[in-house]
Amino acid sequence: MMTGLLKERERQIVTKGDGTFDIECSKASLAGSVSQRACVFCGSRVVLYPIVDALHLIHGPAGCAAYTWDIRGTVSSGPELHRMSFTTDLREKDIIFGGADKLYRALSELIELHHPKAAFVYATCIVGVIGDDIESVCRRVEGEKKIPVLPVWSEGFRGSKKDGYRAACDALEKLVGTMEPEKPVHPYSINILGDFNLAGELWILEEYYRRIGINIYARITGDGRVDDIRSCHRAALNVVQCSGSMSHLAETMKEKYGIPFKHVSYFGIEDMSAALYDVASFFNDPVLLEKTAALVKEELEKLMPVLEFYRARLTGRKAVIYVGGAFKAISLIKALRLLGIQTVVVGSQTGRKEDYEIMAELCDYGTVIVDDSNPIELATFARERGADLFIGGVKERPIAHKMGMGFCDHNHERKEPLAGYEGMKNFAAEVYAGMMSPVWRFARRRGEK
Amino acid sequence: MLLRHTKKEVYERSALTVNPAKTCQPIGAMYAALGIHGCLPHSHGSQGCCSYHRSTLTRHYKEPVMAGTSSFTEGASVFGGQANLLQAIDNIFTIYNPDVIAVHTTCLSETIGDDMNQIIGKAKDEGKVPAGKHVIYANTPSYIGSHVTGFSNMVLGMVRGFSAKSGEKTNKLNIIPGWVEPADMREIKRLVKMMGIDSIMFPDTSGVLDAPQTGHYEFYPKGGCTIPELIASGDSKYTVALGQFCSEDGAKFLENKCGVKYKTLDLPIGIAATDRFISTLSELAGVPVPAAIAEERGQLVDMITDMQQYLYNKKVALWGDPDQLISLCEFLVSLDMKPTCVVSGTPGRTFEHRMDSILASVPGAKYKNGANADMFLMHQWIKNDKVDLLLGNTYGKYIARDEDIPFVRMGFPILDRVGHSYFPTVGYKGAMRILEMILGVLMDYQDKTSSEETFELVM
Known part of the structure; x- marks a missing residue:
């Protein structure tokens, strides 16, 4: 029934071992494709929304607010204001006469009521077209209410989710450096960038850092606080996870405040350990390194016997990885290998060429590497390669299950923390449960009649 | 408290929607x-x-x-x-x-x-x-x-x-089911078939969004109204449009385009609305109501009489889409329950007229739809006048938790439970399921909160 791949997408799909590696990526999706990608607004919203004591007001029709209402399992240790859904709910009349006045009233009302530490105003597609002057409304309210009121230029059509990360970083950049820390800053202080505290992951990392003598100053943005972000330019180092979403902020902070940054990943034991060693060695203190070595040893001693159980049972299985960011995909390839699972298809919505090259290096010959894929491609590759496991997000889950593959949500809907050593244990358990569930005895698998 | 930000005092909001009871x-x-x-x-x-x-x-x-x-x-x-x-x-x-x-x-x-x-x-x-x-x-x-x-x-x-007039009328009924679950569409088709009526249902998501696990990923699952059926809808004898908000415009357009007359009914949720649906089918098709359907109705009535003491005077807050709310409120009133708070983000005058008449017998009942009719307002109302039961989509779970109120999920979206796509809430059987769900949460709540002395084995 399906006639195969679109010619225009040929160069976005590469099989390792088939000639030179030359993947095409970072291009707009083809009109008409069933892309798994989202928009600029989505990118900005997921990055900023974990700032729990800020007001997040969506300037547009109700839909954009409804679809992003508390959908990310990002956890707060305090305020829960971010879990409310606020929108100007633009109607036809506003589209004709402009929505700036409505925005002003909504903002004023909300700040009066909730006393947030800052407000983010998200521009949606329609606002970009009708040309509301959000900037001047924000400036006016900022003057009146004496809190930072920041426009986020997240009109959906301005690009993909990745451009939304950039818009979020632009808004954060305006916040950083607008306040001095209240107390003297610990000399070994870092900012965590690009962890969103899904299922409380950031708290696990925080505990590791505490044990090796490093203090987390600002959490950007998981369990984030406005005042921490405003004064985070006094920390010694920015530690950036999820390369796509936060690199830009790290780069600007380096330029503006001379704060160096490091890229890390917290998934899988190799990357987690490398992250701790990397950060510890930055401070040039042998005590930190000793403590790191002790921590890694202790955690691995606990973890390895558990992983051995899974590894013995999972070796030889095959997996498909399709996630939003490429950095995560890279970590997942390594984490799966640790469990004896081979990655046979790997792709991302927004990867860069460099990322795909790393994936190609890590994977075996014959692995399909794909940029901005769609369900038909993914299902076809999974069937051809005989995959047993699919790692992805909400839209991929039912496809995997219909085909009889195990599934692990490595996106917003993860239910257990997957970061750190503890996360690796959870990940192994989830992957195992997904693939070995007794239900598969009753189910048809991958094209069986 | 997740919704600690919700203040009891209801105030006029001029430009703001908080926790919308609709989407786009x-x-x-x-x-x-x-x-x-x-x-x-x-x-x-x-x-x-x-x-x-x-x-x-x-x-x-x-x-x-x-x-x-x-x-x-x-x-x-x-x-x-x-x-x-x-x-x-x-x-x-x-x-x-x-x-x-x-x-x-x-x-x-x-x-x-x-x-x-x-x-x-x-x-x-x-x-x-x-x-x-x-x-x-x-x-x-x-x-x-x-x-x-x-x-x-x-x-x-x-x-x-699609709809076209070939010049040759058929004896079929068109059924526009409205925005209901695939299970409801199946149930409506079952009832129609039991009455021996030939029908065309569009849209029909049964077999599309409740598809079985097969080992294959079907890009186009088996179900759905077919194109020949859609085209033939222009030759049908009559159209039954279920739910004014979702179905009437299509039915009206079909009458203008192909001359197929239509009748708009409420969604067949609850006993009275299902009665009207079944008797309309019987009238339009000129067929009697089969004993098997009368039996289902009798079972429903029996169940209501048996459990009446747990239902009467219980206050209910509902939110969601107007077609569902109209039928549900009517059903609740017929159960002697009191729908006291009703909210829908969907605008439309008809909703007001219908609520006015359905809720006339419920003292102190409040309803609102359209601008600012959101979950924030609903919560404020509940804070001022506590209810015994919540009935609506998943977005009520914050209120249910904060206020400790039994909660039955119905409507769209349900993001945190399963069953809605497989078990219908329309027809007499569907009404029994609604009753089962309502009684289940009310009785669980009673078991959980009653004192040891009043804790009962037999209910």
């Missing part, structure tokens, strides 16, 4: 379009819209949801989306090979003024629509109406695109 038109159009067999819905707007709708529908149905997008860029939003849509139509037929593409617009493409009729006409002229294939459309600007309006507009789009 395109998702309704997408859901309706999935009820055509071999159809790929297409979102003419930015990529995010399509992604959000697919994700939300997937969270509700736990099923793959496929749809294309025009992937608007900055250029398209300045120069118009014609080039994108033409390319999309070409690409979709080339690679996904659907029988029909159902295009819906978005706030973006509506505001820049893309003309669907003209662009689709151009696609046909340029040979981008292969022989025997179809492109239909619905205008669904997000800033008008709600997801309910979008559903209705796509139903109208189906009639506009």
Whole structure:
């Protein structure tokens, strides 16, 4: 029934071992494709929304607010204001006469009521077209209410989710450096960038850092606080996870405040350990390194016997990885290998060429590497390669299950923390449960009649 | 308290919606379009819209949801989306090979003024629509109406695109089921079949969004109203439109286009609405009501009489979509329950008229729909006048937890429970299921909160 791949997408799909590696990526999706990608607004919203004591007001029709209402399992240790859904709910009349006045009233009302530490105003597609002057409304309210009121230029059509990360970083950049820390800053202080505290992951990392003598100053943005972000330019180092979403902020902070940054990943034991060693060695203190070595040893001693159980049972299985960011995909390839699972298809919505090259290096010959894929491609590759496991997000889950593959949500809907050593244990358990569930005895698998 | 930000005092909000009790038109159009067999819905707007709708529908149905997008860029939003849509139509037929593409617009493409009729006409002229294939459309600007309006507009789009008059009338009834679950569509078809009536149901998402596990990923699952059926709807004897908000516009359009008369009924939720549905079917088709259906009705009545003491005077807060709320409120009143708070984000005068008459016997009942009728207001009302039961979509779970009120999930979306797509709430059987759910949570609550002395084994 399906006639195969679109010619225009040929160069976005590469099989390792088939000639030179030359993947095409970072291009707009083809009109008409069933892309798994989202928009600029989505990118900005997921990055900023974990700032729990800020007001997040969506300037547009109700839909954009409804679809992003508390959908990310990002956890707060305090305020829960971010879990409310606020929108100007633009109607036809506003589209004709402009929505700036409505925005002003909504903002004023909300700040009066909730006393947030800052407000983010998200521009949606329609606002970009009708040309509301959000900037001047924000400036006016900022003057009146004496809190930072920041426009986020997240009109959906301005690009993909990745451009939304950039818009979020632009808004954060305006916040950083607008306040001095209240107390003297610990000399070994870092900012965590690009962890969103899904299922409380950031708290696990925080505990590791505490044990090796490093203090987390600002959490950007998981369990984030406005005042921490405003004064985070006094920390010694920015530690950036999820390369796509936060690199830009790290780069600007380096330029503006001379704060160096490091890229890390917290998934899988190799990357987690490398992250701790990397950060510890930055401070040039042998005590930190000793403590790191002790921590890694202790955690691995606990973890390895558990992983051995899974590894013995999972070796030889095959997996498909399709996630939003490429950095995560890279970590997942390594984490799966640790469990004896081979990655046979790997792709991302927004990867860069460099990322795909790393994936190609890590994977075996014959692995399909794909940029901005769609369900038909993914299902076809999974069937051809005989995959047993699919790692992805909400839209991929039912496809995997219909085909009889195990599934692990490595996106917003993860239910257990997957970061750190503890996360690796959870990940192994989830992957195992997904693939070995007794239900598969009753189910048809991958094209069986 | 997750909703500690909700203050008890209800105040006038001039420009603000908090925790909306609605979403936007395109998702309704997408859901309706999935009820055509071999159809790929297409979102003419930015990529995010399509992604959000697919994700939300997937969270509700736990099923793959496929749809294309025009992937608007900055250029398209300045120069118009014609080039994108033409390319999309070409690409979709080339690679996904659907029988029909159902295009819906978005706030973006509506505001820049893309003309669907003209662009689709151009696609046909340029040979981008292969022989025997179809492109239909619905205008669904997000800033008008709600997801309910979008559903209705796509139903109208189906009639506009397909229904035809061959000159030879059939004895069939068209049934427009409204925005209900695949299970409800199955149940309606079951009842119609029991009465020996030949029918055409559109849209029909049964077999699409409740598909079995087969070991295969079916891009176009088995179910859905077929194109020959849609075309033949123009020859039917009569149309029964269930739910004024979702179904009447399509039925009216069909009457104007092909002369098929229609009757609008409430969704057959609850005993009285189901009675009206069954007797209308019987009248229109000229058939008697079979004993098997009378038996189901009798079982329902029996169940209500048996459990009446647990139901009477219980106050209920409901939210969701108007067609459901109208029938549900009527049902609750007939159970001697008191629907005291009713909220729908979907605007429309009819809702007020209907609520006025249905709730006339409920002292102190409040209802609101349209602007600012949101979950925030509902919560404020409940804080001022506590209720015994919550009935609505998943977004009530914060209130249920904060206020410790028993909660039955019904409506769209249900993001945190299963069952809704498999077990109907329409018809007499469906009413029994609603009762079972309501009694279940009320009795669980009583068991949990009663003192040891009053804790009862037999209820």
